[in-house]
Amino acid sequence: MRIVFVILLLLFSGNNSGQKTIATIPLSGHKTILTDNLNNFYLLTQGTLAKYSPFGKKIVSFSDGSLGDITSADVTNPYHLILYFNNFNQILFLDDAMTISAEPVLLDDYKLFSVRAVSYSPDDGFFIF
DSSP states (O other): OHHHHHHHHHHHHOSGGGOOOOOOOOOOSSOEEEEOTTSOEEEEOSSEEEEEOTTSOEEEEEEOGGGOOOOEEEOSSTTSEEEEETTTTEEEEEOTTSOBOSOOEEGGGGTOOOOOOEEEOTTSOEEEO
8 A cells, every 4th residue: 555655646746747745644554545535535544544635634533442443444425434343343433523423333233243344335324344
């Protein structure tokens, strides 16, 4: 993932055609880069999801150490984020300010034990993979 980010920085920050670097965000360790439909981007580390503007300014972050590591996140819709925590086998819903917007879904209650990722579905539900 680091290679993709570096390539994007090279493409958009080159001195060709009068372009200039707007912002840089250092990446180290294991991080995943996600984007939403408003061109915000998110850095997902093991326990934290941080939201950045299209210009690289950090807007907000979410972390809840009691839930363990964030296994997967769907940030496609910036107003309805969905996080999956494998450690506790539960789904958490966040709003655009990255505050919890609904009760967590405990997948154990539905006898779903082999989940690897989750995402929103078009009808405001969610898919489990």
